[in-house]
Amino acid sequence: MRARPTGRRPGNPDTRESILAAARTAFAERGFDAASIRVIATAAGVDPALVHHYFGTKEELFRATVDIPVDPAELLSGVLAGGADGVGERLVRTFLGVWDSPAGTAAVAVLRSAVNNEWSARLLREFLVTQVLRRVLDRLDLDPAELPLRGALVGTQLAGLAMMRYVIRLEPVASADPETLVGAIGPTVQRYLTGELTA
Amino acid sequence: MRARPTGRRPGNPDTRESILAAARTAFAERGFDAASIRVIATAAGVDPALVHHYFGTKEELFRATVDIPVDPAELLSGVLAGGADGVGERLVRTFLGVWDSPAGTAAVAVLRSAVNNEWSARLLREFLVTQVLRRVLDRLDLDPAELPLRGALVGTQLAGLAMMRYVIRLEPVASADPETLVGAIGPTVQRYLTGELTA
Numbered sequence: 001m002r003a004r005p006t007g008r009r010p011g012n013p014d015t016r017e018s019i020l021a022a023a024r025t026a027f028a029e030r031g032f033d034a035a036s037i038r039v040i041a042t043a044a045g046v047d048p049a050l051v052h053h054y055f056g057t058k059e060e061l062f063r064a065t066v067d068i069p070v071d072p073a074e075l076l077s078g079v080l081a082g083g084a085d086g087v088g089e090r091l092v093r094t095f096l097g098v099w100d101s102p103a104g105t106a107a108v109a110v111l112r113s114a115v116n117n118e119w120s121a122r123l124l125r126e127f128l129v130t131q132v133l134r135r136v137l138d139r140l141d142l143d144p145a146e147l148p149l150r151g152a153l154v155g156t157q158l159a160g161l162a163m164m165r166y167v168i169r170l171e172p173v174a175s176a177d178p179e180t181l182v183g184a185i186g187p188t189v190q191r192y193l194t195g196e197l198t199a
Numbered sequence: 200m201r202a203r204p205t206g207r208r209p210g211n212p213d214t215r216e217s218i219l220a221a222a223r224t225a226f227a228e229r230g231f232d233a234a235s236i237r238v239i240a241t242a243a244g245v246d247p248a249l250v251h252h253y254f255g256t257k258e259e260l261f262r263a264t265v266d267i268p269v270d271p272a273e274l275l276s277g278v279l280a281g282g283a284d285g286v287g288e289r290l291v292r293t294f295l296g297v298w299d300s301p302a303g304t305a306a307v308a309v310l311r312s313a314v315n316n317e318w319s320a321r322l323l324r325e326f327l328v329t330q331v332l333r334r335v336l337d338r339l340d341l342d343p344a345e346l347p348l349r350g351a352l353v354g355t356q357l358a359g360l361a362m363m364r365y366v367i368r369l370e371p372v373a374s375a376d377p378e379t380l381v382g383a384i385g386p387t388v389q390r391y392l393t394g395e396l397t398a
Binding site: 128163 | 310311313314315320323324327328347348351352354355356357358359360362363364366367368369370371372375379382383384386387390391396397
Protein backbone atom coordinates (compact mmCIF):
# COMPACT_ATOMS: atom_id res chain seq x y z
CA MET A 1 0.00 0.00 0.00
CA ARG A 2 1.26 3.42 -0.91
CA ALA A 3 0.09 6.62 0.74
CA ARG A 4 -0.92 9.49 -1.49
CA PRO A 5 1.85 12.06 -1.74
CA THR A 6 1.06 14.87 0.64
CA GLY A 7 3.55 17.42 -0.68
CA ARG A 8 2.27 20.40 -2.62
CA ARG A 9 1.93 19.97 -6.33
CA PRO A 10 3.11 22.67 -8.69
CA GLY A 11 0.65 24.76 -10.63
CA ASN A 12 -2.70 26.35 -10.11
CA PRO A 13 -5.05 24.61 -7.65
CA ASP A 14 -8.02 25.76 -9.76
CA THR A 15 -6.57 23.97 -12.78
CA ARG A 16 -6.11 20.82 -10.72
CA GLU A 17 -9.71 21.05 -9.54
CA SER A 18 -11.00 21.61 -13.10
CA ILE A 19 -9.14 18.54 -14.31
CA LEU A 20 -10.51 16.45 -11.42
CA ALA A 21 -14.06 17.63 -12.08
CA ALA A 22 -13.75 16.86 -15.81
CA ALA A 23 -12.27 13.46 -15.00
CA ARG A 24 -15.10 12.59 -12.57
CA THR A 25 -17.67 13.43 -15.22
CA ALA A 26 -15.87 11.50 -17.94
CA PHE A 27 -15.25 8.38 -15.84
CA ALA A 28 -18.80 8.30 -14.49
CA GLU A 29 -20.48 8.99 -17.85
CA ARG A 30 -18.26 7.08 -20.29
CA GLY A 31 -16.61 4.58 -17.99
CA PHE A 32 -12.91 4.17 -17.35
CA ASP A 33 -12.03 2.54 -20.68
CA ALA A 34 -13.76 5.04 -22.94
CA ALA A 35 -12.75 8.17 -21.04
CA SER A 36 -9.49 9.42 -22.54
CA ILE A 37 -6.98 11.88 -21.11
CA ARG A 38 -7.48 13.92 -24.28
CA VAL A 39 -11.24 14.23 -23.72
CA ILE A 40 -10.70 15.10 -20.05
CA ALA A 41 -8.09 17.72 -20.93
CA THR A 42 -10.37 19.30 -23.53
CA ALA A 43 -13.28 19.43 -21.06
CA ALA A 44 -11.00 21.07 -18.47
CA GLY A 45 -9.59 23.48 -21.04
CA VAL A 46 -5.98 22.39 -20.57
CA ASP A 47 -3.29 20.58 -22.51
CA PRO A 48 -3.21 16.76 -22.09
CA ALA A 49 0.42 17.04 -20.99
CA LEU A 50 -0.69 19.09 -18.01
CA VAL A 51 -3.09 16.31 -16.94
CA HIS A 52 -0.21 13.85 -16.95
CA HIS A 53 2.00 16.35 -15.18
CA TYR A 54 -0.50 16.79 -12.32
CA PHE A 55 -1.87 13.28 -12.04
CA GLY A 56 0.43 10.82 -13.80
CA THR A 57 -1.26 7.91 -15.61
CA LYS A 58 -4.97 7.53 -16.37
CA GLU A 59 -5.16 4.96 -13.54
CA GLU A 60 -3.64 7.47 -11.12
CA LEU A 61 -6.03 10.20 -12.26
CA PHE A 62 -8.94 7.80 -11.75
CA ARG A 63 -7.76 6.98 -8.23
CA ALA A 64 -7.59 10.71 -7.47
CA THR A 65 -11.22 11.19 -8.62
CA VAL A 66 -12.44 8.34 -6.42
CA ASP A 67 -10.15 9.53 -3.61
CA ILE A 68 -8.77 6.08 -2.96
CA PRO A 69 -5.33 6.39 -1.44
CA VAL A 70 -3.94 3.00 -2.42
CA ASP A 71 -2.72 1.54 -5.69
CA PRO A 72 -4.77 -1.58 -6.52
CA ALA A 73 -2.21 -2.76 -9.10
CA GLU A 74 0.48 -2.85 -6.45
CA LEU A 75 -1.74 -4.47 -3.84
CA LEU A 76 -3.10 -7.08 -6.20
CA SER A 77 0.27 -8.15 -7.54
CA GLY A 78 0.89 -9.88 -4.20
CA VAL A 79 -2.60 -11.41 -4.22
CA LEU A 80 -2.08 -12.82 -7.71
CA ALA A 81 1.55 -13.89 -7.32
CA GLY A 82 0.56 -17.24 -5.82
CA GLY A 83 -1.78 -18.20 -8.68
CA ALA A 84 -5.34 -19.44 -8.34
CA ASP A 85 -4.62 -21.54 -5.29
CA GLY A 86 -5.57 -19.65 -2.15
CA VAL A 87 -6.28 -16.43 -4.08
CA GLY A 88 -9.56 -16.00 -2.13
CA GLU A 89 -7.78 -15.96 1.22
CA ARG A 90 -5.06 -13.65 -0.06
CA LEU A 91 -7.63 -11.24 -1.47
CA VAL A 92 -9.55 -11.09 1.84
CA ARG A 93 -6.29 -10.67 3.79
CA THR A 94 -5.14 -7.81 1.55
CA PHE A 95 -8.58 -6.18 1.63
CA LEU A 96 -8.62 -6.25 5.45
CA GLY A 97 -5.05 -4.95 5.51
CA VAL A 98 -6.09 -1.83 3.61
CA TRP A 99 -9.28 -1.20 5.58
CA ASP A 100 -7.58 -1.83 8.94
CA SER A 101 -4.81 0.66 7.99
CA PRO A 102 -5.07 4.48 8.13
CA ALA A 103 -6.30 4.30 4.50
CA GLY A 104 -9.46 2.64 5.89
CA THR A 105 -10.87 6.00 6.94
CA ALA A 106 -10.78 7.19 3.34
CA ALA A 107 -12.28 3.89 2.21
CA VAL A 108 -15.24 4.28 4.60
CA ALA A 109 -15.79 7.79 3.22
CA VAL A 110 -15.81 6.42 -0.35
CA LEU A 111 -18.34 3.75 0.62
CA ARG A 112 -20.59 6.26 2.41
CA SER A 113 -20.46 8.60 -0.52
CA ALA A 114 -21.35 5.82 -2.99
CA VAL A 115 -24.38 4.89 -0.89
CA ASN A 116 -25.60 8.49 -0.86
CA ASN A 117 -24.91 9.63 -4.34
CA GLU A 118 -25.57 8.07 -7.74
CA TRP A 119 -22.53 9.81 -9.23
CA SER A 120 -20.17 8.43 -6.59
CA ALA A 121 -21.80 5.01 -6.93
CA ARG A 122 -21.01 5.01 -10.66
CA LEU A 123 -17.38 5.96 -10.03
CA LEU A 124 -17.00 3.30 -7.35
CA ARG A 125 -18.55 0.70 -9.65
CA GLU A 126 -16.15 1.62 -12.46
CA PHE A 127 -13.28 1.55 -10.02
CA LEU A 128 -14.19 -1.88 -8.66
CA VAL A 129 -14.68 -3.40 -12.08
CA THR A 130 -11.73 -1.93 -13.99
CA GLN A 131 -9.13 -1.47 -11.26
CA VAL A 132 -9.80 -4.35 -8.90
CA LEU A 133 -12.00 -7.18 -10.22
CA ARG A 134 -10.73 -7.19 -13.81
CA ARG A 135 -7.10 -7.32 -12.66
CA VAL A 136 -7.85 -10.38 -10.53
CA LEU A 137 -10.08 -12.20 -12.99
CA ASP A 138 -7.91 -11.67 -16.05
CA ARG A 139 -5.14 -13.63 -14.42
CA LEU A 140 -7.15 -16.68 -13.42
CA ASP A 141 -7.75 -18.52 -16.71
CA LEU A 142 -11.53 -18.71 -16.38
CA ASP A 143 -14.43 -18.92 -18.83
CA PRO A 144 -14.70 -15.30 -20.05
CA ALA A 145 -18.52 -15.52 -20.08
CA GLU A 146 -18.52 -16.12 -16.31
CA LEU A 147 -16.11 -13.35 -15.36
CA PRO A 148 -18.62 -10.53 -14.77
CA LEU A 149 -20.78 -12.60 -12.42
CA ARG A 150 -17.75 -13.99 -10.57
CA GLY A 151 -16.37 -10.50 -10.12
CA ALA A 152 -19.66 -9.04 -8.92
CA LEU A 153 -20.17 -11.90 -6.44
CA VAL A 154 -16.74 -11.17 -4.96
CA GLY A 155 -17.89 -7.55 -4.81
CA THR A 156 -20.98 -8.49 -2.77
CA GLN A 157 -18.94 -10.36 -0.18
CA LEU A 158 -16.17 -7.80 0.19
CA ALA A 159 -18.55 -4.81 0.24
CA GLY A 160 -20.65 -6.54 2.90
CA LEU A 161 -17.56 -7.35 4.95
CA ALA A 162 -16.54 -3.68 4.83
CA MET A 163 -20.07 -2.53 5.69
CA MET A 164 -20.41 -4.80 8.71
CA ARG A 165 -16.87 -4.46 10.06
CA TYR A 166 -16.28 -0.74 9.54
CA VAL A 167 -19.61 1.02 9.10
CA ILE A 168 -22.45 -0.87 10.85
CA ARG A 169 -19.90 -2.42 13.27
CA LEU A 170 -21.71 -5.69 13.76
CA GLU A 171 -19.98 -7.84 16.37
CA PRO A 172 -18.07 -10.13 16.42
CA VAL A 173 -17.08 -9.27 12.83
CA ALA A 174 -16.29 -5.66 13.81
CA SER A 175 -13.50 -6.63 16.20
CA ALA A 176 -12.56 -10.10 14.97
CA ASP A 177 -8.93 -10.96 14.37
CA PRO A 178 -8.26 -10.53 10.62
CA GLU A 179 -7.16 -14.15 10.27
CA THR A 180 -10.48 -15.40 11.67
CA LEU A 181 -12.22 -13.52 8.86
CA VAL A 182 -9.69 -14.70 6.28
CA GLY A 183 -10.40 -18.30 7.33
CA ALA A 184 -14.16 -17.86 7.23
CA ILE A 185 -14.58 -15.61 4.19
CA GLY A 186 -11.55 -16.61 2.08
CA PRO A 187 -13.23 -19.86 0.90
CA THR A 188 -16.32 -17.87 -0.16
CA VAL A 189 -14.25 -15.55 -2.33
CA GLN A 190 -12.28 -18.52 -3.66
CA ARG A 191 -15.49 -20.25 -4.73
CA TYR A 192 -16.83 -17.09 -6.37
CA LEU A 193 -13.56 -16.77 -8.30
CA THR A 194 -12.79 -20.35 -9.30
CA GLY A 195 -15.52 -22.72 -8.04
CA GLU A 196 -18.95 -23.89 -9.10
CA LEU A 197 -21.48 -21.07 -9.08
CA THR A 198 -24.61 -23.19 -8.71
CA ALA A 199 -25.64 -25.21 -5.71
CA MET B 200 -44.56 -10.45 3.78
CA ARG B 201 -47.13 -8.12 5.27
CA ALA B 202 -47.50 -4.49 4.32
CA ARG B 203 -47.67 -1.96 7.11
CA PRO B 204 -51.24 -0.93 7.78
CA THR B 205 -51.84 2.35 6.02
CA GLY B 206 -55.10 3.23 7.72
CA ARG B 207 -55.18 6.04 10.23
CA ARG B 208 -54.44 5.09 13.81
CA PRO B 209 -56.52 6.53 16.60
CA GLY B 210 -55.08 9.03 19.02
CA ASN B 211 -52.77 11.99 18.97
CA PRO B 212 -50.01 11.93 16.32
CA ASP B 213 -47.71 13.79 18.74
CA THR B 214 -48.15 11.01 21.28
CA ARG B 215 -47.32 8.44 18.63
CA GLU B 216 -44.20 10.40 17.69
CA SER B 217 -43.12 10.74 21.34
CA ILE B 218 -43.44 7.00 21.83
CA LEU B 219 -41.45 6.29 18.67
CA ALA B 220 -38.70 8.71 19.69
CA ALA B 221 -38.49 7.19 23.18
CA ALA B 222 -38.43 3.70 21.66
CA ARG B 223 -35.60 4.61 19.24
CA THR B 224 -33.51 5.92 22.10
CA ALA B 225 -34.20 2.92 24.31
CA PHE B 226 -33.54 0.31 21.61
CA ALA B 227 -30.35 2.01 20.41
CA GLU B 228 -28.98 2.67 23.91
CA ARG B 229 -30.05 -0.44 25.83
CA GLY B 230 -30.59 -2.91 23.02
CA PHE B 231 -33.80 -4.72 22.17
CA ASP B 232 -33.74 -7.19 25.07
CA ALA B 233 -33.13 -4.67 27.84
CA ALA B 234 -35.47 -1.96 26.55
CA SER B 235 -38.89 -2.52 28.12
CA ILE B 236 -42.26 -1.14 27.12
CA ARG B 237 -42.52 0.26 30.65
CA VAL B 238 -39.27 2.25 30.31
CA ILE B 239 -40.30 3.50 26.87
CA ALA B 240 -43.74 4.54 28.11
CA THR B 241 -42.22 6.39 31.08
CA ALA B 242 -39.77 8.23 28.80
CA ALA B 243 -42.64 9.21 26.49
CA GLY B 244 -44.82 10.26 29.43
CA VAL B 245 -47.64 7.85 28.60
CA ASP B 246 -49.22 4.73 30.03
CA PRO B 247 -47.70 1.39 28.85
CA ALA B 248 -51.17 0.32 27.70
CA LEU B 249 -51.14 3.19 25.22
CA VAL B 250 -47.85 1.96 23.72
CA HIS B 251 -49.42 -1.46 23.14
CA HIS B 252 -52.55 0.18 21.80
CA TYR B 253 -50.61 2.18 19.20
CA PHE B 254 -47.90 -0.29 18.28
CA GLY B 255 -48.84 -3.79 19.43
CA THR B 256 -46.00 -5.98 20.72
CA LYS B 257 -42.45 -4.91 21.53
CA GLU B 258 -41.32 -6.54 18.25
CA GLU B 259 -43.86 -4.50 16.32
CA LEU B 260 -42.82 -1.30 18.07
CA PHE B 261 -39.19 -2.08 17.23
CA ARG B 262 -40.06 -2.61 13.57
CA ALA B 263 -41.84 0.74 13.55
CA THR B 264 -38.71 2.50 14.92
CA VAL B 265 -36.50 0.92 12.26
CA ASP B 266 -39.20 1.57 9.65
CA ILE B 267 -39.01 -1.96 8.27
CA PRO B 268 -42.35 -2.86 6.70
CA VAL B 269 -42.10 -6.64 6.91
CA ASP B 270 -42.44 -9.08 9.78
CA PRO B 271 -39.22 -11.12 10.08
CA ALA B 272 -40.91 -13.76 12.25
CA GLU B 273 -43.43 -14.47 9.53
CA LEU B 274 -40.85 -14.44 6.72
CA LEU B 275 -38.41 -16.63 8.60
CA SER B 276 -40.94 -19.29 9.55
CA GLY B 277 -40.90 -20.40 5.90
CA VAL B 278 -37.10 -20.27 5.77
CA LEU B 279 -36.81 -22.43 8.89
CA ALA B 280 -39.63 -24.84 8.15
CA GLY B 281 -37.39 -27.07 6.04
CA GLY B 282 -34.75 -27.50 8.75
CA ALA B 283 -31.01 -27.00 8.33
CA ASP B 284 -30.90 -28.57 4.89
CA GLY B 285 -30.98 -25.86 2.24
CA VAL B 286 -31.64 -23.11 4.80
CA GLY B 287 -28.95 -20.96 3.12
CA GLU B 288 -30.73 -20.99 -0.22
CA ARG B 289 -34.13 -20.38 1.35
CA LEU B 290 -32.75 -17.44 3.33
CA VAL B 291 -31.23 -15.83 0.21
CA ARG B 292 -34.46 -16.46 -1.76
CA THR B 293 -36.61 -14.87 0.95
CA PHE B 294 -34.19 -11.96 1.34
CA LEU B 295 -34.30 -11.25 -2.41
CA GLY B 296 -38.08 -11.61 -2.38
CA VAL B 297 -38.39 -8.78 0.15
CA TRP B 298 -35.86 -6.48 -1.51
CA ASP B 299 -37.28 -7.10 -5.00
CA SER B 300 -40.80 -6.27 -3.72
CA PRO B 301 -42.19 -2.77 -3.08
CA ALA B 302 -40.83 -3.11 0.49
CA GLY B 303 -37.35 -2.95 -1.05
CA THR B 304 -37.56 0.82 -1.35
CA ALA B 305 -37.97 1.12 2.41
CA ALA B 306 -35.15 -1.37 2.92
CA VAL B 307 -32.77 0.70 0.78
CA ALA B 308 -33.70 3.76 2.86
CA VAL B 309 -32.92 1.86 6.08
CA LEU B 310 -29.54 0.77 4.70
CA ARG B 311 -28.66 4.30 3.55
CA SER B 312 -29.65 5.73 6.88
CA ALA B 313 -27.55 3.16 8.78
CA VAL B 314 -24.52 4.05 6.68
CA ASN B 315 -24.95 7.76 7.40
CA ASN B 316 -25.89 7.79 11.00
CA GLU B 317 -24.47 6.01 14.05
CA TRP B 318 -27.88 5.98 15.72
CA SER B 319 -29.54 4.26 12.76
CA ALA B 320 -26.61 1.86 12.50
CA ARG B 321 -27.17 0.81 16.12
CA LEU B 322 -30.87 0.22 15.53
CA LEU B 323 -30.20 -1.78 12.36
CA ARG B 324 -27.58 -3.85 14.19
CA GLU B 325 -30.02 -4.63 17.00
CA PHE B 326 -32.71 -5.44 14.47
CA LEU B 327 -30.48 -7.80 12.51
CA VAL B 328 -29.24 -9.61 15.59
CA THR B 329 -32.44 -9.93 17.61
CA GLN B 330 -35.12 -10.10 14.92
CA VAL B 331 -33.38 -11.91 12.07
CA LEU B 332 -30.14 -13.72 12.90
CA ARG B 333 -31.12 -14.97 16.33
CA ARG B 334 -34.39 -16.41 15.02
CA VAL B 335 -32.51 -18.38 12.38
CA LEU B 336 -29.61 -19.52 14.52
CA ASP B 337 -31.65 -20.59 17.54
CA ARG B 338 -33.40 -23.17 15.42
CA LEU B 339 -30.33 -24.81 13.93
CA ASP B 340 -28.86 -26.84 16.82
CA LEU B 341 -25.37 -25.32 16.63
CA ASP B 342 -22.56 -24.76 19.11
CA PRO B 343 -23.79 -21.69 21.03
CA ALA B 344 -20.26 -20.27 21.19
CA GLU B 345 -20.17 -20.04 17.39
CA LEU B 346 -23.57 -18.43 16.89
CA PRO B 347 -22.53 -14.76 17.01
CA LEU B 348 -19.80 -15.20 14.39
CA ARG B 349 -22.03 -17.34 12.16
CA GLY B 350 -24.79 -14.77 12.33
CA ALA B 351 -22.49 -11.84 11.60
CA LEU B 352 -20.93 -13.66 8.63
CA VAL B 353 -24.40 -14.18 7.17
CA GLY B 354 -24.91 -10.47 7.80
CA THR B 355 -21.82 -9.57 5.75
CA GLN B 356 -22.97 -11.59 2.74
CA LEU B 357 -26.58 -10.42 2.76
CA ALA B 358 -25.70 -6.76 3.41
CA GLY B 359 -23.19 -6.88 0.56
CA LEU B 360 -25.73 -8.49 -1.74
CA ALA B 361 -28.21 -5.72 -0.94
CA MET B 362 -25.55 -3.02 -1.40
CA MET B 363 -24.41 -4.29 -4.78
CA ARG B 364 -27.81 -5.24 -6.19
CA TYR B 365 -29.92 -2.32 -4.98
CA VAL B 366 -27.63 0.59 -4.05
CA ILE B 367 -24.35 0.47 -6.01
CA ARG B 368 -26.09 -1.50 -8.81
CA LEU B 369 -23.09 -3.53 -9.85
CA GLU B 370 -23.85 -5.65 -12.91
CA PRO B 371 -24.59 -8.46 -13.50
CA VAL B 372 -25.70 -8.83 -9.85
CA ALA B 373 -28.00 -5.79 -10.14
CA SER B 374 -30.22 -7.35 -12.80
CA ALA B 375 -29.52 -11.06 -12.31
CA ASP B 376 -32.41 -13.48 -12.07
CA PRO B 377 -33.04 -14.14 -8.33
CA GLU B 378 -32.47 -17.89 -8.76
CA THR B 379 -29.00 -17.28 -10.23
CA LEU B 380 -28.11 -15.45 -7.03
CA VAL B 381 -29.78 -18.07 -4.86
CA GLY B 382 -27.65 -20.73 -6.56
CA ALA B 383 -24.43 -18.77 -6.22
CA ILE B 384 -24.87 -17.20 -2.77
CA GLY B 385 -27.08 -19.79 -1.04
CA PRO B 386 -24.13 -22.17 -0.45
CA THR B 387 -22.14 -19.33 1.13
CA VAL B 388 -24.91 -18.59 3.61
CA GLN B 389 -25.35 -22.32 4.23
CA ARG B 390 -21.66 -22.69 5.08
CA TYR B 391 -21.73 -19.65 7.39
CA LEU B 392 -24.74 -21.14 9.18
CA THR B 393 -23.87 -24.81 9.43
CA GLY B 394 -20.45 -25.51 7.84
CA GLU B 395 -16.81 -25.30 8.82
CA LEU B 396 -15.71 -21.72 9.44
CA THR B 397 -12.01 -22.19 8.82
CA ALA B 398 -10.32 -22.97 5.54
